[in-house]
Amino acid sequence: xxxxxxxxxxxxxxxxxxxxxxxxxxxxxxxxxxxxxxxxxxxxxxxxxxxxxxxxxxxxxxxxxxxxxxxx
Numbered sequence: 524x525x526x527x528x529x530x531x532x533x534x535x536x537x538x539x540x541x542x543x544x545x546x547x548x549x550x551x552x553x554x555x556x557x558x559x560x561x562x563x564x565x566x567x568x569x570x571x572x573x574x575x576x577x578x579x580x581x582x583x584x585x586x587x588x589x590x591x592x593x594x595x
Contacts, residue, residue, distance in 0.1 A: 529579045537583075541576045544569055 529537065548569045554560040 526575055526579075529575055532579075534580065534583060537576050537580050541573060541580075544573050544576070548573070 529540075532540070548566065551560065551562060551566050551569065555562075555566070
């Protein structure tokens with residue numbers, strides 16, 4: 524997933540994407556424990572995508588906090 528695409532998303536879309544990726548990661552980890560798959564590359568990529576989304580969410584949160592607390 525591209526960072527530019529993530530940065531152009533709304534906070535609601537980011538929350539939805541993060542939830543979906545976490546679900547996929549859980550399923551892949553479960554399959555791996557059961558011996559049904561060995562897709563370490565996919566797990567690694569999902570973890571990176573989740574981290575990107577969390578980073579952008581935090582940046583947006585901080586940007587909103589700094590613009591809302593201006594001194595007079």
